[in-house]
Amino acid sequence: MQVDMRVLVLGSGVIGVTTAWYLSQAGHEVVVVDREAGPALETSFANAGQVSPGYSAPWAAPSIPVKAMKWLLMRHAPLIIRPRLDMAMIRWTVAMLRNCTHTRYALNKGRMVRLAEYSRDQLDLLRRETGIAYDGRQQGTLQLFRTEKQLADVHKDVDVLKAQGVPCEVLDPAGCIAAEPGLAASDVGFVGGLRLPNDETGDCFLFTNALARMAAERGVVFHQGVDIQALETADGRVVGARTSQGVLTADAVVVALGSYSPRMVAPLGLKLPVYPVKGYSITARIVDADRAPVSTVMDESYKVAITRLGDRIRVGGMAELSGYNNSLPHLRRETLEQSVGSLFPGGGDLKGASYWSGLRPMTPDGTPVIGACQVPGLYLNTGHGTLGWTMACGSARVLADLMDGKTPEIEAHDLSLNRYGAWAGAFAPGYD
Numbered sequence: 001m002q003v004d005m006r007v008l009v010l011g012s013g014v015i016g017v018t019t020a021w022y023l024s025q026a027g028h029e030v031v032v033v034d035r036e037a038g039p040a041l042e043t044s045f046a047n048a049g050q051v052s053p054g055y056s057a058p059w060a061a062p063s064i065p066v067k068a069m070k071w072l073l074m075r076h077a078p079l080i081i082r083p084r085l086d087m088a089m090i091r092w093t094v095a096m097l098r099n100c101t102h103t104r105y106a107l108n109k110g111r112m113v114r115l116a117e118y119s120r121d122q123l124d125l126l127r128r129e130t131g132i133a134y135d136g137r138q139q140g141t142l143q144l145f146r147t148e149k150q151l152a153d154v155h156k157d158v159d160v161l162k163a164q165g166v167p168c169e170v171l172d173p174a175g176c177i178a179a180e181p182g183l184a185a186s187d188v189g190f191v192g193g194l195r196l197p198n199d200e201t202g203d204c205f206l207f208t209n210a211l212a213r214m215a216a217e218r219g220v221v222f223h224q225g226v227d228i229q230a231l232e233t234a235d236g237r238v239v240g241a242r243t244s245q246g247v248l249t250a251d252a253v254v255v256a257l258g259s260y261s262p263r264m265v266a267p268l269g270l271k272l273p274v275y276p277v278k279g280y281s282i283t284a285r286i287v288d289a290d291r292a293p294v295s296t297v298m299d300e301s302y303k304v305a306i307t308r309l310g311d312r313i314r315v316g317g318m319a320e321l322s323g324y325n326n327s328l329p330h331l332r333r334e335t336l337e338q339s340v341g342s343l344f345p346g347g348g349d350l351k352g353a354s355y356w357s358g359l360r361p362m363t364p365d366g367t368p369v370i371g372a373c374q375v376p377g378l379y380l381n382t383g384h385g386t387l388g389w390t391m392a393c394g395s396a397r398v399l400a401d402l403m404d405g406k407t408p409e410i411e412a413h414d415l416s417l418n419r420y421g422a423w424a425g426a427f428a429p430g431y432d
Contacts, residue, residue, distance in 0.1 A: 004027055004029070004251045004284075005028045005029070005250075005252055006028070006029045006030075006031070006034065006249070006251050006252075007023050007028050007029065007030050007031070007250055007251065007252045007253070007254060007403070008031050008240060008248055008249075008252070008253045008254070009023070009030060009031070009032045009033070009253075009254045009256060010033055010137060010241060010249035010253065010254065010256060010257050010264065011032075011033075011034055011255070011257040011258065012032050012033075012034035012036065012038075012040070012208075012222065012224065012257050012431055013034075013039070013040055013042060013043055013044040013208065013256065013258060013388070014040075014044040014204050014207065014208045014388055014389055014392045015038060015044075015101070015258070015311075015330075015381050015382065015384060015388055015392055015395065015396070016034065016038050016254075016257075016381075016386040017032070017040070017208050017211050017212045017215065018208075018211065018214050018257035018392040018393050018395070019256055019395075019396040019399060019400070020032045020212075020220050021026050021211055021214070021215045021220070021396065022212050022393075022397050022400040023254075023394040023396075023399075023400050024215055024218055024219065024220050025218075025334070025400075025401050026403075026404055027371075028403075029118065029219070030215075030219075030220045030221070030229075031220070031222075031223065031248060031250065032212075032220060032221070032222045032223065033223045033226050033228055033241065033243060033248065034222075034223070034224055034225075034226070034227065034228075035226065035227050035228065036224060036225070037138065037224055037225050037253065038209070038224055039209050039212040039222070039224070040204065040205045040208035040209060040212075041342070042258065042358060042359070042387065043259070043358040043359055043360060044086070044204050044205060044207050044208050044388065044389070045204075045358065045362070046205065046281045046283060046314070046316070046354075046356040046357065046358070046366075047204050047279070047281065047314075047388070047389055048279075048281060048296075048305035048307055048314060048315075048317060048386070049201050049202060049204065049296070049305070049307035049309050049314045049357065049389070050141060050161070050199070050200075050296050050307060050389065050390060051102065051119075051120055051123060051199060051200040051201065051202060051389060051390050051409045052116075052141050052196065052199040052200075052296065052298075052387075052390055053113055053117040053119070053120045053139070053166065053196075053198070053199060053390060053409075054113070054161055054166050054168055054194075054196030054198070054199050054302045055115030055141065055143060055196065055199070055298060056109065056113050056115075056116040056387055056390060056391075057109045057110040057112065057157065057366070058105060058108040058109060058112065058365055058366025058367070059079075059096070059107075059319060059362070059366060059385075060071040060096045060097070060100050060104070060105065060108065060364065060365060060366060061100060061105050061276075062097035062101060062102050062105055062173070063099055063153070064079075064097075064100050065097060065100055065101075067079075068081070069243035073337075074177075075331070076302060076331075076335040076338055076339075077318075077335075078301075078302050078303030078304070078317065078318050078319065078430055079303070079318070079319050079320075079331075080318065080319070080320040080321070080322070081093075081224045081320075081321045082320070082321060082322040082323075082325075083165055084322070084323060086323055087389035088262070088275060089275060089321060089323065091273075092273065092275040092364055093302065093321065093363075094374060095273060095291065095364035095365075096365075098273065098364070099364055099365045099366075100325060102156075104260065104365070105156075106118055106156075106160060107366045108366050108367055109157070109160050109366075110160055110163070110392075111367055111411075111414055111415070112163060112366055112372060112387070113160060113161065113164045113166060114214040114392065114411065115367075115368070115391055115394050115395065115398070115415065116366060116387060116390050116391050116409055117164065118256060118394040118397075118398075118409065118410045119390060119391045119392060119393045119394025119395065119396075120198070120199075120200065120329035120393075122392075122394050122396075122397050123200075123367055123392075123393045126211075126393060128279065129388055129429065130214060132155050132207065132210050132214070133206070133210065134202045134203050134204075134206040134207035134210060135202055135203040135206055135309045135310040136200060136201065136202035136203075136207075137200060137201045137294075137295055137308065138197065138200045139200075139201075139294055139295040140179070140195055140196055140197040140199055140295055140298070141195070141196050141199040141201070141295055141296040141297070141298065142171075142179050142180055142193045142194070142195050142196075142295070142297050142298065143182075143193055143194040143195075143196075143297075143298040144176060144190050144193045144297050144298060144299055144300060144343070145190060145191055145192050145193060145194075146188060146189065146190050146191065146299075146300065146301045147174075147191065147298050147301070147340050148191055148192075149170060150300050151170075151191050151192045154170060154194050156352055156424070159168065159192070161196075166196070167192060167196070167197055167198055168195065168196050168197075168366065169194075169195050169197070170192060170193070170194055170195075171192055171193045171194070171195055171387065172192050172369050173190060173192060175192075175193070175195075176190060176192065176193040176195075178257055179195055180293055180295070180297055181290070181294070181296055182254075182290065182291050182293055182294070182343075182344050182347055183297070183343060183344070185290075185291050185344070185345055185346065185347075186342060186343045186344065187317060187342070187343065187345075187357045188342050188343055190233065190343075199211055199295075199296070200295075201238030201240040201296050201307050201308065201309065202293050202309070202389075203310070203314075204389040207389075219402045223243070223245065223248075223413040225400065226244055226245050227243060228241055228242075228257075228262075228264070229241075229242045229243060229244065230242045230267065231248070231253060231255075231264060231265070231267070231268060231378070232247055233268070233375075235402055236376065237374075237375070237376040237377040238253050238268075238375055238376070238377035239253075239377060240253065241253060248376075251377070252377050252378075252379060252403060253377060253378055253379065254379045254380070254381055254399065255378065255379070255380050255381070255382075256381045256382055257382065258359065258360075258361040258382060258388075259274065259276035259359040259360070259361040261274055261382040261383070262274050262275075264280065265373075265375075265378070265380075267281035267408065267431060268375050268378070269375075270373060270374075270375065272287060272369065272380070272382070272383075272417065273364055273369075273383075273420055274361045274362065274363055274369065274382055275321070275361075275362055276323065276324055276358070276359035276360065276361065276362075277319045277320065277321060277360045277361075277362040277386075278318075278319070278320040278321075278322055278325065278326070278357055278358070278359055278360070279316060279317060279318055279319065279320075279358055279359045279360050279386065280312055280316065280317070280318050280320075280328070280332045280333070280336060280355070280356070280358075280363050281315060281316035281317075281336070281355075281356050281357075281358075282314075282315050282316075282333060282337065282340075282350070282353040282356070283309075283312050283313070283314050283315075283353055283354045284312065284313045284315070284337045284340075284348035284349050284350050284353035285311065285312060285313075285348060285349045285352060285353075286308075286311050286312060286313055286347060286348055286349075287346070287347070287348060287349050288346050288347055289347075291344055291346045291347035292308060292313055292344055292347035292348060293306050293307065293313065293344060293347070294308060295307070296308070297343060297344075299317075299339045299343060301339075302317065302318070302338070302339045302409075303317050303318060303319070304318065304335070304336060304339040304340075305317055306339065306340050306343065306344065312348075313340065313344070313347060313348040314319050314355070315336045315337075315339065315340045315353075316336070317336070317339075318332060318335060318336075319360075319362075319386075320332075322331040324359065326357050326358075327357070327392045328355055328356075328357055329423075332357075333355050337350050337353075352366065358385050360384075360385050360388070361382050361383050361384060361385065361388075362383065362385040362386075363385065365381070366385060366412070367415060367419075368381070368382065368383040368384040368385075368395060368415065369381075369383040369414070369415070369416065369417050370395050370398055370399050370402075370412065370415040370416065371398075371399065371402050371412065371415060371416035371417070372403075372416065373416070374417075377402060379399060379402075380416075380417060381395055381396065381399050387427070394410075397409075398410065398412050398415065
């Protein structure tokens with residue numbers, strides 16, 4: 001494509017704002033549009049706070065079908081399915097189950113780690129170049145195992161990490177406490193952990209807003225509080241978007257609307273395999289620093305991340321299939337409190353914690369959708385699931401390079417919508 005384009009970015013979450021930043025850095029005129037009053041007020045607002053390439057893994061794992069049946073009977077289940085007459089949910093669920101094989105898990109995890117590691121490197125470069133601050137910590141993360149079965153199963157992930165050149169170490173309980181001294185106060189009988197020393201933490205909301213301010217200073221225009229009604233086309237090409245404040249035209253449009261991306265592109269005949277998977281978090285003030293986490297601890301039993309963000313503890317996780325629903329059931333809060341309260345008792349003010357939920361845009365194979373599609377002028381950067389913060393900078397840089405006609409610094413052909421073939425449900429041609 002030509003240089004110095006006018007690009008319209010739809011969405012001002014962490015994916016949209018990083019996309020705008022890297023496109024602006026490449027010399028393009030960039031306009032961002034979002035229905036919210038400011039950046040990062042939906043899924044990017046109170047996520048788990050991890051930048052964890054080493055833990056990048058699809059939910060579609062070989063053990064998930066059996067585990068899901070057990071989780072249906074658990075009070076504090078990491079996966080909650082609320083059956084509904086929703087063909088999109090049914091197709092997505094069946095497609096995810098088709099990815100629950102050892103071969104596909106290794107393939108999907110490999111490309112997710114590839115993108116996430118690249119993204120972490122881009123974040124590090126951005127931090128050094130701009131001095132951006134967001135309560136970040138570069139002190140590694142720890143995946144904690146409460147059962148011998150969890151510990152035994154970690155070898156599959158370790159194999160993939162080693163193949164990708166990612167430093168990691170399997171720790172015994174004493175090693176876990178050495179990495180996270182606050183665990184010494186826990187009476188949970190954890191058996192070991194997987195530590196990723198290069199992983200990071202940080203407040204995604206603070207990061208996104210800081211980057212948006214820097215982008216605005218460099219000429220990026222933000223239209224906040226503006227409803228995006230539809231994509232505008234002419235002669236078979238996307239040429240802008242119709243909004244509540246009129247039509248905005250552009251040479252190229254990037255859809256970075258998270259879980260709402262499929263609805264935006266559907267009128268063009270595109271079937272984007274992204275479905276909202278709801279996650280929850282609580283944020284508590286630290287009351288005893290010695291009993292709080294140093295960085296992030298991933299509680300494998302509950303699929304919950306417990307993260308230190310400055311003087312706060314963020315506890316986030318779980319996955320709920322219930323459509324476009326942002327309700328806050330008390331039982332989900334109990335699960336988060338159960339996890340952090342058992343591992344870091346007395347570390348945070350749980351009674352005074354704020355409670356939040358967000359809709360993560362998930363693909364059946366766990367990998368985001370990045371790049372051009374069959375409609376000229378339209379680009380996608382969506383489907384990051386639980387890893388939007390982890391993959392944001394790398395995804396945006398890859399997309400900016402593709403839009404400039406450059407070869408990205410990492411392999412990117414398997415990140416595009418083309419990997420799904422003619423997506424038409426769970427058994428799309430070319431999906432393999």
